[in-house]
Amino acid sequence: MSYLRFERSLMTNLEESLSRELLRTNRSGAYSCSTIVDCNTRKYHGLLVVPVPELDEENHVLLSSLDVTVVQHGAEFNLGLHKYRGNNFSPNGHKYIREFNCDSVPTTIYRVGGVVLKKEVVFQHYEDRILLRYTLLDAHSSTTLRFRPFMAFRSVREFTHENSAANRDYQLVDNGIKTQMYKGYPYLYMQFSKGNEFVFHPDWYRGIEYPKEQERGYDSYEDLYVPGYFETEIKKGESIVFSASTSEIKTGGLLKLFQNEVDERNPRDNFYHCLVNAAHQFHNTKNGSECYLLSGYPWFKSRARDTFISLPGLTLAIDEVGYFEKVMATAGKGYKEFMREKPVTVSLSEIDQPDVPLWAIWSIQQYAKVVGDEKCLKKYGKFIFDILHFLLEGKHPYMRVEDNGLVYVDGKGKVMTWMNSTVNGRLVVPRNGYIVEINSLWYNALGFAARLNKIEGDAQFTETLEELSARCKESFVKTFLNDYGYLFDYVDGNMMDWSVRPNMLFAIALDYSPLTADQRKSILDVCTRELLTPKGMRTLSPKSGGYNPICAGPQMQRDLSYHQGTAWPWLGGFYMEACLKIYRRTRLSFIERQLVGYEDEMQTNCLGTLPEMFDGNPPFKARGAISFAMNVGETLRTLSILEKYTDII
Structure with a gap:
């Protein structure tokens, strides 16, 4: 059939x-x-x-x-x-x-x-x-x-x-x-x-x-x-x-x-093959040698954050290590130019966003899982350590490392995170200061870099990374964990954002987490109760102020709801990874059922791919771009992770 x-x-x-x-x-x-x-x-x-x-x-x-x-x-x-x-x-x-x-x-x-x-x-x-x-x-x-x-x-x-x-x-x-x-x-x-x-x-x-x-x-x-x-x-x-x-x-x-x-042509005769075909559609080769990933169709171009988030799923998860290396070569060239304050010669937008270098390290971390730490160190070690020195020396225009080990984002009034919608020049979701997912990525980057540096590196630099990581861990818990068992979305001085958002997921999904097992379980439970939908994670809990789950109508109306309750499948990828890390094989059938909600989309909307987002309330109507790289990439990566857990049984 x-x-x-x-x-x-x-x-x-x-x-x-x-x-x-x-x-x-x-x-x-x-x-x-x-x-x-x-x-x-x-x-x-x-x-x-x-x-x-x-x-x-x-x-x-x-x-x-x-x-x-x-x-x-x-x-x-x-x-x-x-x-x-x-x-x-x-x-x-x-x-x-x-x-x-x-x-x-x-x-x-x-x-x-x-x-x-x-x-x-x-x-x-x-x-x-x-x-x-x-x-x-x-x-x-x-x-x-x-x-x-x-x-x-x-x-x-x-x-x-x-x-x-x-x-x-x-x-x-x-x-x-x-x-x-x-x-x-x-x-x-x-x-x-x-x-x-x-x-x-x-x-x-x-x-x-x-x-x-x-x-x-x-x-x-x-x-x-x-x-x-x-x-x-x-x-x-x-x-x-x-x-x-x-x-x-x-x-x-x-x-x-x-x-x-x-x-x-690859067949599109099942869920996985549809996603593989969709992954290839994001490929964009320019000038004969520059390789990119388009963020989505039909109106997106190549964005730095989207590239690094979607890259492992769109390449490594389908055994295409070669294209990973080609895209990373192009994107890495652009980021090296940015760090040296030279004109960026590659077609990669938003490269100055503070979380971009940390997503780049996370992407390389996934590469290490496929090829091994030693090969990863040889190919990308210098790039990783250059990024860390760049940040530690305070050269990033919008982010600095504080004495408490956390990173502080200073860009009031500017788009600084993936929640980037604006109305009349003003941010719909202003986030400044200590931002939860950026500090989760920072702690993860420190742990991964220290591990690689131990293989063949300066022992003093390893000690510096480990000491900084320990300070970051202690400060992370003090800064973000609240009495209700979840994490503040951001903290800036006396301002603490109590909104229940999915950005806290990264603190429990990444390989290096600053939280205890009980703390991770508590956060996962809150995300499950208030954010989980069959189409991914809501960007805001229905119990939080400003919940606006229907992204429809004129531009302003859509911008106001873009990150105020809509559901995104790529966030669901990190949620499912956290489930498996915390509960392991006992959640396999649950994850498989969750993926059914994504597979249903193969025959609706744009055939064989996943759209940008969904309404946060039933019937979870598809919205935005008809095909979105981060959603396809994270779903493929989830299937790859799920297969590894299944093989253990």
Whole structure:
């Protein structure tokens, strides 16, 4: 039985099918994304969406969609689908869908009378080229296919509207055309694997509506330009490949290229394989050698904190040590430049955040578990110790090591932690001073560094680290542990934040904890009672002031709820790790049941991946980015940890 297969009844029910999205990437920053019925519902959707570095740092929708019309005996059956103003859908091609399957590559079966047409889609790896293969499975008379491209040539953050500046010129190329709507953009090459006729019939399709943008309080209408249509005959059993790209290709090899791409694809026939496929979609290779992890789709770029948190799960947990090392080489280069106060030459944002170096050390700590301490020390020891000296010498612009062994974050009014939402320039969750997860990471980093330094290092530096760690441990308990058995979220002088938040989890989940076993159990129990949901950990307890669990509506409304009760799966990863460390095998079945809540998401929202967050209250609706690296990474890491505990039995 197929894992990602949907029958006609679901596909033709737009209330069900329009909520399911499909993402494909080329691992170099470009992507293709729409709903499973090919009706774009976001301005970020498009058949070919690529970065155009000559213009800006954004992705750009070149080809929005491709409508296919089956022509038999002069009758036309358009298989496309668009939403227009007034809740009008046209041309309702979804009613011809009989089946959709995504276990290998996205495959849609259409039936129009006696015509059965199969469509398959792949995005060529490391090339800005989307490939669609159409196979005529059955037909009782001569059949013609007509292809009508809808072009946008715009940033994913903007809309296009009918205008006289759009260039209508085109040039014939091998089995297709190339065209460029505006100067500065690359040419869009649209080619077929067989001969065809292009009919120049320029027109604008006006008032196309994107309901997801409406929900988010943004403008939601645009016009798309159609230069004409391609037409070709197809015989029963024949396959035709359509290519849309920023470069020309020899069309004689399109059929073979498509099949080669299919053969390289990993199956998505279970929970784990879906997550592995999703992990690869975050890969982003630039300039031939720089390797990154995108933080999420469709609007995130590469962020330093997200990179280090998601890196172990997206690589080590799926036995891809090589890509870990490549990403760490790029990110490490950027952080070394930052520590030396040189211009950062890598495309990694928020590198100055105080917790970033500590997450980098944690990420390397996970690497050590795979390759061993000695190899880890040889490869990353200097980087780790450079970070610690950088911090101990007080060179970080926003964080300093205090005499009590804790680290103090001094950045009032600025975003200093992962809880970074702002409204009108003001932080929704202001956190300053001694911050619980940053000090948990700091204590963990001291313990790990001391262990590595003992292998081959300066004994005096090891003694310094151990003495500092002991002071940090004592101060941590005095500063953060309250009389109710959980940890303050942050402490700044006489200000103690009593809010019950998941940031205390790191003090009990990391390998080096400053807390006793009883203290860890008490904190875990509070998190279980007040923060745990089937979709991860709430960012704030319902019992705490300001609880706002529904992240919906206009931008300001979403910002106010972003970290005030929404549930995040990546936090659930650390929660489950803490459960296993504290209760070990007695919690295995509980963890397995918790992961069922994540697996349920494979067939909803964006297929085969996990979204950014969920509402904190039932029915826990998905919100934010459709695919989020930290959530996928931590779920994969949890599965890896769970497997190790299971193997012990």
